Amino acid sequence: MMVDVQKMEQLADNLAAQEEVVGRSLFADARRRFFKNKAAVVSLILLCGVFLFSTFGHMIAVWSNEEIDWGILGQIAELGAPSIENGHYFGADELGRDLFARVVQGTQISLMVGIIGALIAVVVGTLYGAIAGYSGGKVDNVMMRIVDILQSIPYMFVLILLLVVFGRSIFMLFVGIGLISWLDMSRIARGQTLTLKNKEFVEAAIATGVKPITIILRHIVPNLLGVVVVYSTLLVPQMILTESFISFLGLGVQEPNTSWGAMIAEGAGTMQYGTLWQLAFPMFFFIITLFSFFFIGDGLRDALDPKDR
Amino acid sequence: MxxxxxxxxxxxxxxxxxxxxxxxxxxxxxxxxxxxxxxxxxxxxxxxxxxxxxxxxxxxxxxxxxxxxxxxxxxxxxxxxxxxxxxxxxxxxxxxxxIQMIFQDPLASLNPRLTAGQIIAEPLKTHHPNTSKDEVKKQVRELMEKVGLSARMINRYPHEFSGGQCQRIGIARALITNPxxxxxxxxxxxxxxxxxxxxVNLLMDxxxxxxxxxxxxxxxxxxxxxxxxxxxxxxxxxxxxxxxxxxxxxxxQSPYTKELINAVPIPDPIAERKRIAERRALEAKA
The missing domain is CATH 3.40.50.300 (P-loop containing nucleotide triphosphate hydrolases)
Structure with a gap:
């Protein structure tokens, strides 16, 4: 048999020169599984669309969100319907403002509330839970009883009180939502930490003399991330819902600012005058976003934990 | 001794x-x-x-x-x-x-989110935090070769190794601080x-x-x-x-040790039969 010696040598050289095989991390594996899930990928695309709409929507809008179209004021039901010709793509609201620009503005605020609320939950809740679970004993007891107490207070009541006492502002809304959002997360993180801290790799770190805070940040938290990521995608819509509810009650964001909840409330109020588009468009974005987050959360859970499917 | x-x-x-x-x-x-x-x-x-x-x-x-x-x-x-x-x-x-330690479950004793190189380097980083990155990497590669792992595997994650290889990583981690x-x-x-x-032979060597x-x-x-x-x-x-x-x-000398030794199966049928008989006798006495 003929053997191409030169080629074989080349192959051997190639193999020898092959430096450092790149490993596939658990997250890389999960990413591959996630992109096989059609519902999750479609949701991700839709969500990206909503994001783009909220950031670049004002460039497409003919009218700004503050201008009042005097030409149709008073005859919204007849002249304010969605149309391409007069530039009101989504129609106009009761005051003659362009609904398209208003929806863009509301989307920005609702997404911001959802994401910042979830972010506070992830950072504070995960660290708090991991520290409580890892310390154990009395520290754990005290820390989790604080969570119990905070959780037993009816948060909607506190939130409304906060907004009434300190005045209605987006900042106060963030404070109120941030105060409550991390409680559930800390419980979840603590529960996971309890199972993790008896694993041998944590013992190995203790035996080596690694500092407790380093163990938490290096060994516990990265292994919590799977659960935390899934839970936080479910938390974003929860935050949006909370904000919408507060705004629906008329306590959340204040004019001239707006959010999905506030717009849905306005739209619901004018339903009977035949201006259904004022309800339909904010509602459409609201529902699309919530569904997308839920499907992404589902997809992430399946991707990160293939055994539990 | x-x-x-x-x-x-x-x-x-x-x-x-x-x-x-x-x-x-x-x-x-x-x-x-x-x-x-x-x-x-x-x-x-x-x-x-x-x-x-x-x-x-x-x-x-x-x-x-x-x-x-x-x-x-x-x-x-x-x-x-x-x-x-x-x-x-x-x-x-x-x-x-x-004093370092090696654990029972090879996979569970390695953090699944870290690469083999990061796992082996951890004791070194804990005890000599000022070691330069290149020096750490050099020592990790040397140790991986010493315990019989290819140094090319340095960026692989624990789940990509077999049980025996994982235990070798565990041994390398225990050795890096010269215990x-x-x-x-x-x-x-x-x-x-x-x-x-x-x-076992690796440990003895x-x-x-x-x-x-x-x-x-x-x-x-x-x-x-x-x-x-x-x-x-x-x-x-x-x-x-x-x-x-x-x-x-x-x-x-102690009856407990005798019992323990008698509980070990022998890969030879005749000797094994004798062992079982002896074990029964021991149990009857106790």
Whole structure:
């Protein structure tokens, strides 16, 4: 048999020169599984669309969100319907403002509330839970009883009180939502930490003399991330819902600012005058976003934990 | 072995666990489980002491108490003449560099989110935080080759390795700080028999090369017999017998050791039948 010696040598050289095989991390594996899930990928695309709409929507809008179209004021039901010709793509609201620009503005605020609320939950809740679970004993007891107490207070009541006492502002809304959002997360993180801290790799770190805070940040938290990521995608819509509810009650964001909840409330109020588009468009974005987050959360859970499917 | 000064001597080690009864009220006295009841032994430099006993007899508890991973209720541990039990955290950190540990479950003892290189480098980064990145990488690669892993695998994650390879990573992690004593907590019982032999031989080679002392915990007598200079038999937290490996195996003094040795199957049908008969006789006597 003929053997191409030169080629074989080349192959051997190639193999020898092959430096450092790149490993596939658990997250890389999960990413591959996630992109096989059609519902999750479609949701991700839709969500990206909503994001783009909220950031670049004002460039497409003919009218700004503050201008009042005097030409149709008073005859919204007849002249304010969605149309391409007069530039009101989504129609106009009761005051003659362009609904398209208003929806863009509301989307920005609702997404911001959802994401910042979830972010506070992830950072504070995960660290708090991991520290409580890892310390154990009395520290754990005290820390989790604080969570119990905070959780037993009816948060909607506190939130409304906060907004009434300190005045209605987006900042106060963030404070109120941030105060409550991390409680559930800390419980979840603590529960996971309890199972993790008896694993041998944590013992190995203790035996080596690694500092407790380093163990938490290096060994516990990265292994919590799977659960935390899934839970936080479910938390974003929860935050949006909370904000919408507060705004629906008329306590959340204040004019001239707006959010999905506030717009849905306005739209619901004018339903009977035949201006259904004022309800339909904010509602459409609201529902699309919530569904997308839920499907992404589902997809992430399946991707990160293939055994539990 | 008695001619050398012991590197580690344990005196009257006691470990107790409080066990809450079910439905106990806060003022109820908890039950006390005595896991280790006053164990004393010496370990010389370069020596291997095998610790055997059935599961739940306190082997692992003893090992963890010696390096203060769990609190002990009494006893002294002298490491090169200094009492570990009375040390503050800072001094203890210096000692942790010299005593490393290998664990039972090879995969569970490696953090799944870190690469092999990061895992092996962790003790080095803990004890010598000022080592440069290149130096760390160089040492990790050297060690990986030493324990029989290709240094190309440095960026792989634990789940991409087999059980035996994972245990080699565990050994590399234990070796990187140049320890004097390695506590092996059943390092081979989760492995396949053929892989067991490889890992045990690797440990013995490394011991010869680096002059390590080993505290080798196992419930498998044949493995312990192979690797140990001396053997200590634990019976419910007490020492049943301690002595030269050959003596303990071939001339056991305590009835507990005899029972343990008789429980080991022999891969020879005739000898195996004889063993079973002897075992029955022993059980009848007891």
């Amino acid at each position: 008695s001619t050398k000064e012991p590197i580690l001597s344990v005196r009257d080690m006691r470990v107790e666990f409080k066990i809450k009864k079910q439905n106990a009220l806060p003022w109820h006295q908890p039950d006390i489980l005595r896991a280790v009841k006053g164990v004393s032994f010496d370990l010389a430099e370069g020596e291997t002491l095998g610790i055997v006993g059935e599961s739940g007899c306190g082997k692992s508890t003893l090992a963890r108490a010696i390096i203060r991973m769990i609190p002990s209720q009494g006893g002294e541990v002298f490491w090169q003449g200094r009492d570990l039990m009375k040390m503050n955290e800072k001094d203890l950190l210096g000692i942790r560099k010299e 004097k004593l390695i506590i092996c907590d059943e390092p081979v019982s989760a492995l396949d028999v053929s892989v067991q032999a490889q890992v 490394l011991q010869k090369e680096l002059g390590l002392s080993l505290l080798f915990i196992a419930h498998d007598l044949s493995v312990v017999k192979h690797i140990s200079n001396r053997i200590m038999v634990l019976e419910f937290g007490d020492i049943a017998e301690i002595g030269e490996a050959h003596d303990v195996i071939h001339n056991p």
